Amino acid sequence: MNEPLFGIPNADVPFVMGILIFFLLIEIFSGYLHRTKRKFGDWIQELGGFLVLSLGTKAIIVSTVFFIGLNFFPQYQYALAEMNFALGLVLYLLIDDCLQYWYHRSAHEYEFLWKLHRAHHQAEEMGFFVSYRNAWFYYVIMPNLWWVGTVVFLGGVKAVALGLILKQLIVISAHSTIPYDKFLYQFKFLNPIISIWERIFITPAFHYAHHGKTKRDGISDPNGNFGNMFSIWDQLFGTATFNRQFPTELGLENDPKEHWTASYFYPFITAKDKNNEMSRGYVKEDTITLEPATIQLEKGEKYLWCRCGKSKNQPFCDSSHHGTKMTPLLFEAKRTGNVRLCNCKATKAGPFCDDSHIEMKKDQ
Numbered sequence: 001m002n003e004p005l006f007g008i009p010n011a012d013v014p015f016v017m018g019i020l021i022f023f024l025l026i027e028i029f030s031g032y033l034h035r036t037k038r039k040f041g042d043w044i045q046e047l048g049g050f051l052v053l054s055l056g057t058k059a060i061i062v063s064t065v066f067f068i069g070l071n072f073f074p075q076y077q078y079a080l081a082e083m084n085f086a087l088g089l090v091l092y093l094l095i096d097d098c099l100q101y102w103y104h105r106s107a108h109e110y111e112f113l114w115k116l117h118r119a120h121h122q123a124e125e126m127g128f129f130v131s132y133r134n135a136w137f138y139y140v141i142m143p144n145l146w147w148v149g150t151v152v153f154l155g156g157v158k159a160v161a162l163g164l165i166l167k168q169l170i171v172i173s174a175h176s177t178i179p180y181d182k183f184l185y186q187f188k189f190l191n192p193i194i195s196i197w198e199r200i201f202i203t204p205a206f207h208y209a210h211h212g213k214t215k216r217d218g219i220s221d222p223n224g225n226f227g228n229m230f231s232i233w234d235q236l237f238g239t240a241t242f243n244r245q246f247p248t249e250l251g252l253e254n255d256p257k258e259h260w261t262a263s264y265f266y267p268f269i270t271a272k273d274k275n276n277e278m279s280r281g282y283v284k285e286d287t288i289t290l291e292p293a294t295i296q297l298e299k300g301e302k303y304l305w306c307r308c309g310k311s312k313n314q315p316f317c318d319s320s321h322h323g324t325k326m327t328p329l330l331f332e333a334k335r336t337g338n339v340r341l342c343n344c345k346a347t348k349a350g351p352f353c354d355d356s357h358i359e360m361k362k363d364q
């Protein structure tokens with residue numbers, strides 16, 4: 001596994017560049033680059049982020065792994081060089097993608113990581129460069145990049161090169177403005193093939209749902225579909241939603257849109273606005289009350305009830321749960337009229353009040 005792929009040193013670089021140019025041409029010829037509403041800060045985070053990652057961060061991480069390996073574990077260099085190539089490739093990709101699933105999921109469930117990943121979800125349009133839109137530090141501590149360096153050190157350079165090419169194909173196509181699967185869903189006879197494909201690989205529809213603004217649209221799931229190359233992890237760990245549809249609204253709800261320097265350089269640069277979660281020392285306050293909220297609901301309307309107790313729009317979700325393990329509850333009103341929605345978040349009949357707040361009041 002230690003000889004270069006196709007006999008070309010660093011073969012993944014020209015191939016990945018080829019993939020990027022291919023998708024760039026698609027976006028140019030489809031007119032997308034004329035229509036885009038991206039601002040300077042968006043471009044710099046996406047294009048600049050890509051260049052810094054590819055030319056700097058990755059190389060520094062791999063060099064660091066080699067420095068540690070050669071100084072402390074020299075006996076393991078090339079330890080896997082004789083491994084069967086196909087086996088090495090599958091192992092490399094599965095471990096890589098499982099690591100990335102958990103890293104990505106953690107970036108939605110833990111506050112510090114969420115702030116490093118938040119920029120990725122601020123994009124209100126897809127486009128293949130969104131793939132590289134994260135804070136710089138997000139990549140520095142990304143386990144996959146350290147895994148890449150480790151496998152190369154162990155002698156798996158060929159598996160890594162091919163693995164990177166295959167993974168980029170899936171990841172970039174999942175972010176592209178021209179989702180290939182949208183076209184394929186129109187042909188019934190392709191259904192069995194797509195059904196198998198989407199149960200193994202990430203499709204654009206699967207990933208677009210992750211970028212959708214709100215679950216209220218019945219398509220999006222910003223707190224699910226975390227996979228990068230394979231959808232198997234989401235199915236295995238209960239976070240998969242397959243619906244083959246594309247949300248019309250992408251991005252974050254209630255996004256105060258800090259300056260791009262705070263998004264990209266967090267935690268080294270933070271937002272100046274003290275009400276922005278990217279500002280230094282920002283704390284999400286509890287907003288629960290020990291009284292239910294009496295709200296007029298409309299029959300057939302969908303609502304997101306806040307479960308995290310941090311929303312500024314109680315009893316409904318305003319996306320403040322990002323960076324925690326809590327998720328809102330989606331429900332549809334069965335009738336028009338006033339209902340008592342729980343606001344103490346202790347109800348066992350969510351979203352409705354079951355008088356749990358009375359017990360809480362007694363405990364105070």
Ligand code: FES
Nearest residue numbers: 306307308317320
């Ligand atoms: S703000 Fe979304 S669950 Fe609380």
